Amino acid sequence: MTNRGNRPHDATRVKLGPLVVPDWLLVVIVCLIPVGYMVTRSFGRANPITLDIELIGTLDPYRTLLSGIYRPVLVRSLGLAAVTVTMCLLIGTPAALALSRLRGRSRTRALVAVMLPSFVSFTVRIFAWQGVLATGGPIESLTGAQLLYRPPAVLLGMITAYVPLFILPAYVALARVPRSMIEASADLGARHWRQLGTIVLPLALPGLVTGAVIVGVLSLGEFIVPTVLGGGKVLLLGNILAERGAGRDQPLGGAITVFMLLTFAAGGVVVAIFRRRAARHA
Amino acid sequence: MQPISRRSLFAMAAVATPLAFLAACGDDKKDGASGSTPGDTTPGDTTTGGSAPAAGALTGTVNFLNFTGWAGPTTYADFAAAFPGATVNEIAFASNDDTISKAKDRAGDIDVVLVDGTTFPRLTALGVLAELGDVPNMSLVADQYKGNSWDPTNASFAPTDHGRTGIIYRKDLVTTPPTSWAEFFEMAPEYSGKVAMLDYQGSVMDNVLVMLGKPVGSTDEADLAAVLDVLTTVKPHLLAISTEVGKAVAAGDSVMAMCDAYDAQLALTTNPDVVFVDPSEGQVGYLEGLAILDGPRNALAGAFVNFFLEQANYAAFINNVASPYVQPDNPGIDAALNASPVINPSAGVVAKLQYHVFLGEDQPKFDAVWDAFKAA
């Protein structure tokens, strides 16, 4: 964000630098190597009986992924992630803002209220929604609306699953916006919405972007919510990965990995450009 | 302000350490089961047959990969009581592919697995199966469940239970009850948006093949195209493609569904308006059984398999899970289950029952049709 001049680097840096090593080591062993391994699988052929992979340098898994059957799968998966991110921005940002404006005990209480459900198994919460929305369940009994296995059920499930993950980093960022700056702009006569748009949100942007990235990435692989609450009528990348991509169809799983990584890389570039622009304007 | 950060670390550690310690202790008890607490259960009512071999060799822990709870309520404790020094550790089954990857080279240290005709041939191909050895209680299993295509000599597969896919509907919400697969698919438009389909590709595709009069597990291109046509035609009328169709029909979200017997049984015990139908064309199901993965505890594993099939234990298992069973003459099975056409199907139904099998090299063709249906 703001550039703080060219002060000399502080003395602690030199000594602490090597402390990144444990984390990087873990990244390499537990992330880069397995992911690289999965990428190599995408050029192979699976023995569906034993799960052994024969590396024959084929591009067939990619052809399969881009063929007519799977194109809607790609589009729907991207669509679900986009909808989820949008929803989190629209719902999570005001919620985080409200949180950041609370003071003292009520802030702690509200923060607890938002984070607490995330401590309860995701799968359990999603299955519980099924009961809430089913015919004979509380919603249908009270309103007569049959929502289960229909789009609103999926949206509710996605909010349950992802909005808290967005709110947390967004709140941390918003809470860091100095109150003095908000008050100063108010003194200068800036209206509430203008203040938000020109001061608060731009300053909190890195936190919002972090939240959006976390949500976007996780929801691109999501399949439990659409399966349990949406009736499983659509096939998503997550379904293929979970059902066969990790097992008897690792080549296709590898190709999906490459596709996802490319999508995230593209998203990363967009975010970087966006951030740089925001920084210039700030 | 000075001591705070250090204190916070200590506080964290103070809470975390006892928690981890407690959890670790709970774990140790089961790890060291061979030595610890043999007096917990009095081995007074040993119910095994007279053929219990020398107990000396039969100690240690049987690692049993199974659907969580897919056993009698006290099967594992009873086994530990009957074989002092032996215990059962249930490993929660996750998926067939997971079973395969954990069975390879004994990577998961599994001794006994619950498998069906789709996974068993893959284990055979991996060369990880041991023979059952002497299992006297195999004689209690009816002949029609033995000599299966994947284990013709009954050397390594001890059948435990079976299941089949049929139709369930709500008699209060459907005017003319479906009696065949053909009627089920014909009626779908009439109840558009209220029909549910099972989310098991083998069950669904094989049963459509049965309806079309084609061989089960066919990977003939024309046959698969016909299956895909049936499925994509019905798709717009589906409310859900789900593994929980029984619940959906019992609740009334759906009025008619393709459904497995065990799920149907639960649905009709919770709602008396639910009816299960065995389609007139015949149907495809599964036959599950126990198999031993070759390893250091084959003898103990064999004793466990025998114990599981022992009359009283087997009845307790079936009464607990309410599944169609393979010991038709077992006197311990609840009268209600015995009288239920869902759990105890007629000879005519059983005669028309076929089993889904793994298609080996051709499996991807089947997978592709299913994906095309789901993605449509």
Next chain:
Amino acid sequence: MRERGRVAKAVLAGVVLVLYAPLVFLVVASVNKNPVSTDWQGFTTQWYRKAFDDASLRRSVGVSVRLAVLASLGAVVVGTVAAIAARRSRLLGKVNALFATLRVATPEIIIATGLAAMVPVVGFAFGFRPMLVAHVAYLSAYVLLIVGARAAGSDKNLEEAALDLGASKWQVLRDIVLPDLRPAIISSALLAFAFSFDDVALSLALRGPNDTTVPIYIYSAVQRRVTPSIHAVGALIIAVGVATFAAAMLIHRAIASGEARAA
């Protein structure tokens, strides 16, 4: 000015409502005689008795708690150390951010599958240790993102002033840097705990015979619906979640009150 934030507050209230609806349902369903809870058939505690009698379930709770506690502690230590180490270096910070994003961006199941295929190749056995290492490695990314964001925005002047006044580097770290990062550290620890407790993919791929966690137990149980006590299990999971959260809050409060006294 009184009106400001009313919309935001309403949204927050709505979110809280949506978050709690399934939890309330679960608790009510867990004492409903109807095992699938499609309607109310009377009060019972039988599902709880069944759940408590289930030895597999009891053990899986132990495994899950042990895993989540150790994994979140490990992730917080590794992630925070890396975030502090990199906070004054653009290069290290960028690499950290890249590595963290990479981990978060890769679907867990990909990592899980790759790891599961590699563990036997390297000669390790499936079991608790590989599970724990994988959890720490995966979750430290979230710590790095949250703590790193806070560290990047921290006030350099204060530290430099302290150094100028003769404070040692350790003192600066302990008295200025860590207290500033504390909210982020605690938040990320809570998040890491929740994710670890909830994880299916990594645990499933790497587990040994004694490592059935609660989510794996549920995953297996729902496949055959043999556990009518599933709502009770869910309600018990709520209890575990609330208990751990409460423990964390108590620590937080203890620290805060200590701070107030010291100030």
